[in-house]
Amino acid sequence: MLPHFPTWLTEWMDAQGITLWGAADLRDQPAPLDRAGDPFPAAISWAIPMDPQIMITVQTGPNPAYADEYARVNEHINSLAVALAANVEARGFRASPLPASDRTDTVHIRGDFPHKTAATRAGLGWVGRHCQLITRPFGPWIRLGTVFTDMELPCGPAIERDFCGICRRCVDACPAGALTGKAWYPGLPRDEILDAHACDRWKKDHYYQYHKGHNCGICAAVCPYGVKAYGMERSDE
Secondary structure, X not given: OOOOOXXXXXXXXXXXXXXXXXXXXOOOOOOOEOOOOOEOXXXXXXXXXXXXXXXXXHHHOOOHHHHHHHHHHHHHHHHHHHHHHHHHHHOOOOEEEEOOOOOOEOOOOEOOOOHHHHHHHOOOOEEOOOXXXXXXXXXXXXXXXXXXXXXXXXXXXXXXXXXXXOOOHHHHHOOOOOEOOOOOOOOOOHHHOEOHXXXXXXXHHHOOOOOOOOOOOHHHHOOHHHHHHOOOOOOOO
16 A cells, blocks of 8 residues: 555645545445456545535525535536546556446435445545534535545545434434434444435425435534534524
8 A cells, every 4th residue: 555645646636626535445345346347446535515505504404506506516526536537547547437426226225336435434534323424624514526446545544433422413303204313333234324215205205396306405404513614503593
């Protein structure tokens, strides 16, 4: 493992204004395969913050501004991922971008690989009781990007515990009752934290106007780590 990130990668991240990023060791994970059928051993993970002035308004439910911001940030992440993968490949390594929000398994309501897994292993944050990544700089008011690669990188250190304490703000705020309240640790199945089908049904039944029921955001919006990161107040205070 290299002791430092390549200069070109650090400069690329700086040029994009990305301040929270790292590399994840995926050698013991079911990582995606490249075109030759070989698994990627690592991933570059980064976070793009959402507009906090919009996020604070979602505590009582999604709105058009949030839906627009969600789409804007996802599009930005996808553009960054394609550009980064191209830069990695130009240096002779394998690379593959993971779409920001692409539900490829509609039965189990999941994508090809969890962005959160790469992010926790890269040391960006931990998974909260709302089943979303929480970061120190931005709380959970972020979207994640991931590029798989075989480039040798200084990975981690991984975060292997949660820092939510006894807080249950997200659990109590979830209108679908989809959150179990269990504390995350690496390897804990998603279903132990989130009833994805209950969450999905509620969104489709109540928020279909926002990307056909793919948006809610209440659990993230009420998270104290997001509120405190920006020095804001909760809507009930």
